[in-house]
Amino acid sequence: MPADLAVIGLGHLGLPLAQAATAAGIDTIGYDPDPHTVAELRAGRLPPECADGCLTAAEVRRMLAAGFRPTTADAELGKVRTAVICAPARLGEDRALDLGPIGAAARALAVRLRPHTTVLLESPVYPGATEEFLRPLLESGSGLRAGHDFHLAYSPSRVDPGNKRHAYAGIPKVIGGLTPACTEAAAAFYGRVCEKVVRARGLREAEAVRVLETNYRYVNIALVNEMAVFCHDIGVDLWDVVRCAETKPFGFQAFRPGPGVGGPGVPIDPNYLSYKGRSLGYPLRMVEVAQEVSGRMPRYVTQRCATLLNEHGKSARGARVLLLGVSYKADVSDQQGAPAREIASRLMELGAQLSYHDPHVAQWRVMGRPVPRADSVYEAAAAADLTVLLQHHRTYDLQGLAVKAQLLLDTRGAIPAGAGHRL
Structure with a gap:
């Protein structure tokens, strides 16, 4: 037909x-x-x-x-x-x-x-x-x-x-x-x-629109990721900074940090995407630097986890760590490029005992091994030495989690101020 x-x-x-x-x-x-x-x-x-x-x-x-x-x-x-x-x-x-x-x-x-x-x-x-x-x-x-x-x-x-x-x-x-x-x-x-x-x-102009839109997002996320590390080191609440900055009616668009960048909207650098061997011979430096900055975030999150555990008298080795949200963005199941996998791998290498919860992901494997899935997110948070919010799915009651969790690291700035530790 x-x-x-x-x-x-x-x-x-x-x-x-x-x-x-x-x-x-x-x-x-x-x-x-x-x-x-x-x-x-x-x-x-x-x-x-x-x-x-x-x-x-x-x-x-x-x-x-x-x-x-x-x-x-x-x-x-x-x-x-x-x-x-x-x-x-x-x-x-x-x-x-x-x-x-x-x-x-x-x-x-x-x-x-x-x-x-x-x-x-x-x-x-x-x-x-x-x-x-x-x-x-x-x-x-x-x-x-x-x-x-x-x-x-x-x-x-x-x-x-x-x-x-x-x-x-x-x-x-x-x-x-x-x-x-x-x-x-x-x-x-x-x-x-x-x-x-x-x-x-x-x-080519239509194709370059995709390049510009994707790279714009990627570069700006890298900027706030870098600001997140900087602000933490000097004792500044970055999320309050962004909240105030986005009231400016011109010249600013709010982006927020996270544990890394993933998903199908990959950054596009024409130096890598040459056809039949043709290349500009130079990279887009902003994209290259953004990739470097956001590529460091999973390692930084892992370091923050180890530091928080140490500050509370616990070693990463043997610590029970619960990861919440392992997809690349909120309310989807797609895990393509999600930073959760690298964070989990690094925590495993430190000897942590991992579990995870994600309402959209029924099974999850890291380094070829299945990661136990928590049945009850609140019971799991109460039993874990450290709970790490990697993705803010709308089904999560963050106030309830903040009360139940022994120690909570929020990489999305979603929990109420003072209810836990932010990235």
Whole structure:
């Protein structure tokens, strides 16, 4: 059955788009090569890898009732007017961006691509990737020319998992096409889904929007992380400093420190993301320094844990330490890049006996070993020598935890002042 739209990749990028398009009355299929993902969605459930707060199972069931069709059949891709590639792209250990899933999605689409189709990319990429990496795959696999036989454009995803205040349709959508006609084709599609469309000059400008937005957040988080260490050393309450500073009506945006930075919104440095060996030959220094600063935070948190235990007459070796919240952000299950894992590893190396609690994570392994999960967070906090709040999930009663815990370290500045120790 023909459809207006194919969303390729049904993870944290693709599912919100599919939901918004379905709600807008657009006949939508969702393509994913993973049979398990598709089977779970067809059954009205979220597969574990998608349960990161972007959708609920009830929302998936409403999408299905409205006509959304998840599939593994790439033949369906040849029946749509618009295809949006939302495949994941993550940094490897060498800091290079893995475009493999995007390439696989492109090859699946290319053999089915028809003339006059609009192809859009939302995955995180470096400037130039849509034209230099995606375009050749689509053209060689289809025999069609981008900008002539089909439209090609990029739009940076602005999905924020767990954020219920900003729905997909209400977030301005930036688009940039290979040609002006490609830009207008993309605008025509997104205008059906989003309240506002912002046209960039071209592909690379739209791709660079993603770089700027992600790096802006990353650099500013690193700044407050560095300020957190500095303020602790001089006896200043950083959270009170931020509270006061954010009353300035211009020139300041509040960011808050934490135990590290994680999640799919990785910092992007073009020096590491070169294509076919091309590189600027120099890094973005602000990003490099920010990475260094935030990369030190798990070690700093571990040091604070050991110091607090020592000040209360206990050694880290043999101490019972409870970690609260091990996902990369509040109210989601995604643990990608979460600092909790490194903090746990370092505490284990010091000889601490770890347990954890997270309402969104049923099982957790560190250094290849399972970490015991506390059944009752309050009983576990009362029994632990030290409780460390790593992620402030909304289900946590912090006042109750502060009363129950023998010793509490809050890395998020969420507990009432004086109820425990802050980062």
